[in-house]
Ligand code: SF4
């Protein structure tokens with residue numbers, strides 16, 4: 001099992017937002033959803049991707065010279081990358097003296113990831129932390145996620161799955177036996193709007209939520225609060241009903257919309273569709289909390 005490889009785009013040590021205590025969050029690449037507000041666009045494509053940071057680039061042209069397939073050009077004073085030609089060889093990344101290029105995504109074995117995770121075992125013990133497998137969508141790499149979580153569980157490390165809930169049920173079933181806590185995203189309760197905002201409807205998500213509950217795995221509902229998209233009183237009440245009834249009173253974390261990921265869209269030549277959207281006002285966050293509390297739910301706003 002340890003020889004199974006996963007496509008990882010980040011391993012974040014000392015994370016405090018992805019479950020209890022201090023954690024190491026392993027971000028897996030590839031996601032079937034395309035949430036308009038996604039703050040990790042580098043997580044969506046399951047393959048490695050070259051990225052270019054315009055603000056660091058000095059336009060020296062060294063990357064252009066070393067690219068074996070002529071995928072990079074310096075045209076009208078700007079670097080352009082032909083992503084159809086690029087095979088992610090990494091030559092340009094090594095050559096760039098200004099760290100303006102990087103490749104998101106690296107194939108790693110369970111052993112390699114575990115070697116990073118285990119480094120902070122003492123912190124996990126003291127703080128009640130552990131490992132969180134996130135994404136992208138971990139269900140899209142279920143074999144790897146299950147093998148990694150199993151390895152951590154066997155080493156006495158608390159295990160957590162951070163999921164959008166959008167994945168095949170057999171894949172979720174593979175992972176749950178090695179998962180002590182699920183962070184389960186709900187993005188919209190209306191299937192039509194869910195499809196409009198994420199590209200997929202929410203039927204599978206809700207069936208998977210039922211599966212987690214039936215399995216008895218502790219869970220926290222996480223709601224990305226996106227102004228004008230899912231933050232009306234009616235929508236918040238709809239989320240709360242699902243948390244109270246389907247998820248049997250699971251606590252709720254509100255994840256306010258932020259814009260920290262917008263620079264990465266530029267690095268990947270991807271359009272960002274919520275350019276004019278501002279983070280939610282404090283009053284709206286408080287109102288959301290009140291609504292969840294009125295359903296008897298614990299609710300925390302994660303800033
Ligand atoms: S080598 Fe780096 S700094 Fe020079 S043009 Fe390429 S990306 Fe820009």
Ligand code: SF4
Pocket residue numbers: 050066067068069070071072081085086087088089090091092093
């Ligand atoms: S990663 Fe390789 S193929 Fe892609 S642009 Fe850089 S040098 Fe060219």
